[in-house]
Amino acid sequence: MSSTDEQVAAVLHRHGQTFAEQAGITLANKPSPLYRLLVLSLLLSARISADIAVAAARELSASGYRTPQAMLDASWQDRVDALGRGHYRRYDERTATMLGDGAQLLVDRYGGDLRRLHDGADGVPGLERKLQEFPGIGPTGAAIFCREVQGVWPDVAPYVDKRALQGAEKAGLPTSADELAALVSTADLPRLMAACVRAARA
Template sequence: MPRAPGRAGANRPPVGYTPVMAEKREVARALLDRQRQTYAEEAGIRLADRPGPLYQLLVLTTLLSTRIRAGVALAAARELFAAGYRTPPAMEAASWQDRVDALGRGHYRRYDERTATMLGTGARLCLDRWRGDLRRLHREANGDPSVLRRLLIEFPGIGPTGADIFLREVQTVWPDVRPYADRRTLAGAERLGLPANPRGLSGLVGEGDFGRLASALVRVALGQENAGEVSRMAAAR
């Protein structure tokens, strides 16, 4: 008896589906279940494509770019924001000592004086070059990550690693940057047996989750998340 049209293959998995890919997706989901916040969110930044949150991400990037523990940088960022230094004018108007004191309250002491100076200089650059609005930087680069990196590196204290941090986090609100995965993201992916390339990783989660996945993989690379526990959690599902 002939089969009804469309019945053959009706229960087949989607094109490109493999058991291995399914396993990798479970690992990515397990990681996201364990790490629900990006670094920006943990610093108290409600990231959006608006001048204030984008500048706050720049501040966090400056703090994370030094050789200091991420937890200390996050605490220092929260102290700066709690003190009201959430915009370039507010950061520049604060005295150097006020910035040093806020950093100190976050235990950001080893680099506090130099970083306080860089934050003031960076705020002035943001005002002079971009009129306090990093969306202008985004538009000038036309969403090209290589151009964005070059423009970001002009800010004091932000080198190639800092530019990677900013782009990794900002891709949640600048979709044309996605999928962006820096070397630390890819190192974390390798530890979990996930694809060590941006396109491969992007196939494991929805577009809206890729920025969070990238941030979570950095935590794996830095030892802030246990790769073995993530894998066991995925296998137990």
């Protein structure tokens, strides 16, 4: 095993849980887990700790809001209360509104299925633009979604954003997308990207 391989193994061992996994999402190319990842990406975009964002995502799922229609069927106050139970209190009211508006947009434009958004996107830049049409999803949220989804949407890979590259450099790993992608399988790229992001924050 080369020194780089050893470094990758160490980084994955220490930090290699994806944010989706931490939030209890078994990511697959299906409407519900993809929607839950979109919600998680929105929550992680705010200036709030990642652990609180993940806890709020888990609470929204536990409350049954695993599809855009279920999110719409919940009242605004139901969403505020679920966010509060996840300790996501600083932005709870604004976020509850954005969750409702985003769910409505997803139902109206894509029939509630993010795979339709993916199919209609013109490459990764198009995917990023379409994701940013959702309330609360800016460049950061789009990057989070793309980093995590590339394991189930292989055409997105290798997706390596600025934050992941910062972490890769800090961890002593290569700092180009192609070199990083060559270190692991496409299925493991989300784990490596999450590890790099956590290394950047450490």
